Amino acid sequence: MGAPIRRGLKAGVIGGLVLVYLAMVGMIAKFDELVLIGTQLTLGLVLLALPPLVAALAAARPRVVGGRIERLGPLEGLAAGVAAGAVSGGVIAAWLVVVDAIGFDRVRSVFVAVSPVLVDVLTFGRGIAAGAVILIVGGAAFGALGGVWRSIRFGLRRPVAIGVGVVLLMAMLQRIVPTILDELNIERDWLYSKVTRGLTWLGAAIVFVVATALAALWLDRRERAAAAPTVEGGRPDTRAIARSIGVVAIVAAAIVLPQLAGSIVSEILGTVGVYVLLALGLNIVTGYAGMLHLGFSAFFLIGAYASALLTGANLVTAFGLVAPRFSAELNFYVSLLIVIVIGAIVGALLAAPVLRLRGDYLAIVTLAFAQIAVILATSNWLQPITGGPQGLRDVTDAPLFGISFQNPRNFYYLVLFFCVIAVYVSWRLAWSRTGRAWNAMREDEQVADAMGVNTSRYKLLGFAIGGAIGAVGGALFSVKVGTVQPGSFEILVSITVLAVVILGGLGSVPGVVVGALVLLGLPGLLSQLEEYRLLIYGGALVAIMILRPQGLIPNVRRSRELQEEERTQDAWQEIFAQKEQAAAEQADAATAAATVEESS
Amino acid sequence: MTSLLEVEGVVKHFGGLYALGGLDLYVNEGEIVSVIGPNGAGKSTLFNVTTGLYPPDEGDIRFQGTSLVGLRPNQITKLGIARTFQNVHLFPNMTVLENAMVGQHCRTRSGVFGAILQLPSTRREEQRIRERAKQALGFFGPRLTGYRQDQPAFVLSYANRRRLEMARALATDPKVILLDEPTAGMNPRETLELRDHIVRMRDDLGLTVLVIEHDMRVVKGVSDRVIACDYGRKIAEGTYDEVANDAQVIEAYLGTKAAG
Numbered sequence: 079m080g081a082p083i084r085r086g087l088k089a090g091v092i093g094g095l096v097l098v099y100l101a102m103v104g105m106i107a108k109f110d111e112l113v114l115i116g117t118q119l120t121l122g123l124v125l126l127a128l129p130p131l132v133a134a135l136a137a138a139r140p141r142v143v144g145g146r147i148e149r150l151g152p153l154e155g156l157a158a159g160v161a162a163g164a165v166s167g168g169v170i171a172a173w174l175v176v177v178d179a180i181g182f183d184r185v186r187s188v189f190v191a192v193s194p195v196l197v198d199v200l201t202f203g204r205g206i207a208a209g210a211v212i213l214i215v216g217g218a219a220f221g222a223l224g225g226v227w228r229s230i231r232f233g234l235r236r237p238v239a240i241g242v243g244v245v246l247l248m249a250m251l252q253r254i255v256p257t258i259l260d261e262l263n264i265e266r267d268w269l270y271s272k273v274t275r276g277l278t279w280l281g282a283a284i285v286f287v288v289a290t291a292l293a294a295l296w297l298d299r300r301e302r303a304a305a306a307p308t309v310e311g312g313r314p315d316t317r318a319i320a321r322s323i324g325v326v327a328i329v330a331a332a333i334v335l336p337q338l339a340g341s342i343v344s345e346i347l348g349t350v351g352v353y354v355l356l357a358l359g360l361n362i363v364t365g366y367a368g369m370l371h372l373g374f375s376a377f378f379l380i381g382a383y384a385s386a387l388l389t390g391a392n393l394v395t396a397f398g399l400v401a402p403r404f405s406a407e408l409n410f411y412v413s414l415l416i417v418i419v420i421g422a423i424v425g426a427l428l429a430a431p432v433l434r435l436r437g438d439y440l441a442i443v444t445l446a447f448a449q450i451a452v453i454l455a456t457s458n459w460l461q462p463i464t465g466g467p468q469g470l471r472d473v474t475d476a477p478l479f480g481i482s483f484q485n486p487r488n489f490y491y492l493v494l495f496f497c498v499i500a501v502y503v504s505w506r507l508a509w510s511r512t513g514r515a516w517n518a519m520r521e522d523e524q525v526a527d528a529m530g531v532n533t534s535r536y537k538l539l540g541f542a543i544g545g546a547i548g549a550v551g552g553a554l555f556s557v558k559v560g561t562v563q564p565g566s567f568e569i570l571v572s573i574t575v576l577a578v579v580i581l582g583g584l585g586s587v588p589g590v591v592v593g594a595l596v597l598l599g600l601p602g603l604l605s606q607l608e609e610y611r612l613l614i615y616g617g618a619l620v621a622i623m624i625l626r627p628q629g630l631i632p633n634v635r636r637s638r639e640l641q642e643e644e645r646t647q648d649a650w651q652e653i654f655a656q657k658e659q660a661a662a663e664q665a666d667a668a669t670a671a672a673t674v675e676e677s678s
Numbered sequence: 679m680t681s682l683l684e685v686e687g688v689v690k691h692f693g694g695l696y697a698l699g700g701l702d703l704y705v706n707e708g709e710i711v712s713v714i715g716p717n718g719a720g721k722s723t724l725f726n727v728t729t730g731l732y733p734p735d736e737g738d739i740r741f742q743g744t745s746l747v748g749l750r751p752n753q754i755t756k757l758g759i760a761r762t763f764q765n766v767h768l769f770p771n772m773t774v775l776e777n778a779m780v781g782q783h784c785r786t787r788s789g790v791f792g793a794i795l796q797l798p799s800t801r802r803e804e805q806r807i808r809e810r811a812k813q814a815l816g817f818f819g820p821r822l823t824g825y826r827q828d829q830p831a832f833v834l835s836y837a838n839r840r841r842l843e844m845a846r847a848l849a850t851d852p853k854v855i856l857l858d859e860p861t862a863g864m865n866p867r868e869t870l871e872l873r874d875h876i877v878r879m880r881d882d883l884g885l886t887v888l889v890i891e892h893d894m895r896v897v898k899g900v901s902d903r904v905i906a907c908d909y910g911r912k913i914a915e916g917t918y919d920e921v922a923n924d925a926q927v928i929e930a931y932l933g934t935k936a937a938g
Contacts, residue, residue, distance in 0.1 A: 267823070510792075511783065512793055513793075525768075529755060529780055530752045
């Protein structure tokens with residue numbers, strides 16, 4: 079019993095420090111503004127409960143000791159979990175007491191986030207002593223849950239986890255779902271409260287039950303499908319039909335959604351769409367061809383500036399607005415073709431000198447490339463064209479049949495159209511001769527070369543196509559915001575795009591879309607998240623690297639590989655079990671025979 | 679008559695180490711030539727220099743009269759020289775069929791626009807690539823066909839990985855195939871089977887084969903001619919029996935005392 083508790087203590091200290099950190103950066107207090115369920119349960123409280131839970135899960139996880147997997151029993155797990163949770167709560171409680179002793183005002187003069195609101199949240203409005211007790215007891219309770227979690231049958235705990243996840247997601251979508259329900263004239267007061275905007279307890283319970291039941295059914299079906307021998311012929315057809323129905327449903331939802339959910343949602347989805355385009359471009363370079371590109375924002379910048387200059391924009395000068403030195407007054411769609419060509423050429427130009435570089439070296443060069451692009455756009459030298467730090471204003475609209483695309487809803491449809499095209503292009507390329515060559519290159523560049531793939535050519539091609547798609551994203555962005563400033567294309571954009579691709583799954587087109595929705599859509603919808611966007615990205619990336627390195631929706635190839643591994647493992651386990659059983663039976667038979675012999 | 683593949687005075691050194699110290703050899707069309715020699719004799723370096731993985735420091739390599747020096751590996755493959763590696767190098771996360779399809783890359787030409795627009799010519803070519811790849815996999819009988827085609831390459835057994843590597847090389851439609859220790863790590867039965875496959879590469883597919891091999895039963899069974907190397911030089915050449923009884927070869931393998 080000693081070892082699990084020791085582990086729990088260790089994990090608990092880390093969990094507690096995480097809590098202190100979250101409190102001191104102000105995340106807990108800020109998230110407390112967002113009521114999820116009922117009148118009391120806020121996102122801040124969820125955030126408060128999460129570190130003890132995770133610490134307990136980590137303390138009770140199975141580990142490999144001396145070549146054997148060592149799993150904790152329910153009691154040991156409980157002990158480790160309670161220890162982890164109580165210590166987590168204890169650390170934050172101790173911090174609270176210490177801060178109280180020093181004096182909140184003094185601490186606040188350094189750490190501005192240590193506000194009365196935070197104290198109120200941490201003490202549950204009941205004073206320091208009572209608050210500390212609640213923190214420790216509550217931490218222990220969540221720790222206990224985390225500790226015994228793995229002892230619960232998989233068929234039960236997985237649906238429950240999915241159910242909880244769906245409830246939280248529904249609660250976080252409180253700005254979209256009620257609006258849609260209102261628009262559809264569906265009574266929604268039972269589900270979402272009008273006062274707090276969060277879910278009602280009744281609604282949360284119903285959502286939880288439904289989601290859990292559906293998840294259980296789905297898991298059960300999947301398990302049976304995996305257990306049943308694959309029937310040749312029949313299944314792929316039904317699968318293909320199911321998939322096309324799914325695609326149609328998603329497209330229909332994408333078309334209808336902004337009509338129902340209002341202009342804020344359209345605005346956010348427009349941004350998401352621009353990032354989907356950027357991420358699809360990067361996905362070709364990094365996901366398909368395996369070249370790490372840290373400067374993808376350069377294509378975004380080039381696309382935006384090129385499009386603005388080709389369609390007509392104004393510079394800000396001391397004498398008011400003037401036209402840039404070079405500009406054309408082309409139609410947006412004509413200029414877009416030119417922008418695509420420019421993006422492709424710049425991509426290939428970047429690739430040409432770095433053909434021999436791989437991995438880290440390539441990443442550094444691309445990073446520098448993005449910085450150079452921003453510096454050039456800001457420079458005095460190009461000021462008469464790019465407008466320097468102020469950039470370009472009054473970027474011309476992209477009208478089509480008299481419809482303006484500068485309002486959020488129309489812009490959303492414009493960007494959706496280009497996203498669909500980019501998805502189609504990505505998908506076609508993935509399963510083509512070109513995609514195969516990229517894939518071979520990603521797996522082993524030297525061998526691909528020896529097997530007849532012209533690696534230089536395919537590197538150039540990857541950068542060119544990725545650059546072209548990224549430039550389209552930039553062009554659309556310039557239409558969306560109407561101004562082009564160097565500040566919009568900082569390194570942060572490159573990092574965000576890369577985070578989207580990695581979170582979604584390298585080389586996976588649906589993954590890219592989901593990644594953009596999660597990383598840009600959710601923070602856009604919840605203003606409380608916006609402030610901590612980068613912290614959340616960092617946390618999400620670390621979590622995904624540990625828990626699901628292949629991404630949320632992995633590339634077909636990689637998921638296939640994992641399934642295969644699982645099946646082979648299962649098969650081996652069965653064989654081992656059979657062998658062990660046979661050996662046991664034999665031993666039994668032998669002892670039985672021996673007894674018979676002895677008795678006779 | 680000029681030979682199909684000629685290696686002339688090729689020198690390759692890595693720092694102070696001479697991997698190849700002026701090697702000469704030729705391979706005629708339709709021959710199976712084995713290269714033998716102790717570890718470090720420069721056999722794999724010979725293959726790497728021939729297929730353009732690194733350039734020779736001196737000397738010339740000619741294939742059908744054209745010099746290969748300075749060409750990229752993919753250009754050499756396109757000319758008709760395919761190879762396998764000593765340590766199997768597959769594309770592990772691609773399926774068995776896709777691995778073989780990569781082999782057809784240099785014999786096909788459809789590009790990005792064809793793939794995006796799904797032009798009829800692209801689709802026909804894709805079909806052809808698939809057929810040709812299946813045919814190459816079929817060379818090894820049922821071992822790489824059927825359900826295995828859609829498995830990722832990394833689940834294959836060791837012997838099948840070696841076979842897949844050969845099938846991928848065959849899928850490049852080569853004139854010469856260079857096999858680097860094809861039977862390494864195979865059990866005796868698989869080795870015998872592979873011996874027949876090497877002979878069939880010449881008899882059924884009309885290929886010229888240059889093979890590095892340590893298993894003398896295989897060398898004896900397949901070779902028209904055997905070339906023995908040591909310290910990056912040719913020390914003996916001839917039929918199997920001639921080379922096997924050569925004093926220098928015995929010395930290289932067993933040391934001076936045994937030869938003396």
